Amino acid sequence: MLGLIIILRNQKKTVSSMSKIFELIFPEELSGVEIEGVDVQMLALDAVRLVDYFFKQSTLTEEQHHVLKEIHGDLPKVVRALSGGHKKYFQHIQQAVSDVMNVLKEQHGLFA
Numbered sequence: 771m772l773g774l775i776i777i778l779r780n781q782k783k784t785v786s787s788m789s790k791i792f793e794l795i796f797p798e799e800l801s802g803v804e805i806e807g808v809d810v811q812m813l814a815l816d817a818v819r820l821v822d823y824f825f826k827q828s829t830l831t832e833e834q835h836h837v838l839k840e841i842h843g844d845l846p847k848v849v850r851a852l853s854g855g856h857k858k859y860f861q862h863i864q865q866a867v868s869d870v871m872n873v874l875k876e877q878h879g880l881f882a
Contacts, residue, residue: 791818791866797856805851808844814863817841821866824873835874842867 800810820838824830830838845864849857 791821791862794859794862797859800856806847808848810848810860813841813844813848814860817845817863817867821863821870824870829877830870830874838867838871842871 796811796814803810816837820830820834820841823834845860845867849860849864852860
């Protein structure tokens with residue numbers, strides 16, 4: 771029961787971070803920019819797409835989970851390289867992705 775309460779509490783936090791990224795607009799000047807081999811526009815689009823799917827379905831497929839793990843690994847490089855509003859934009863995405871990853875870990879730990 772305690773595990774379920776923790777998941778529900780984290781899902782509420784996740785909903786908050788997810789709703790925030792849906793309000794953000796991708797900085798057009800970053801279109802076509804690569805940071806350490808990462809296309810930042812594709813990174814943002816894939817992250818928002820997967821967070822949206824998780825928000826609607828409360829789960830991800832195995833393939834989606836794999837892609838989200840890659841995104842989770844790439845986001846710190848991108849955040850470190852940016853500043854100002856661009857950095858803040860990717861920090862919001864990073865938070866939402868981290869929240870989804872944490873909920874998935876808890877779900878799999880609880881139900882494995």
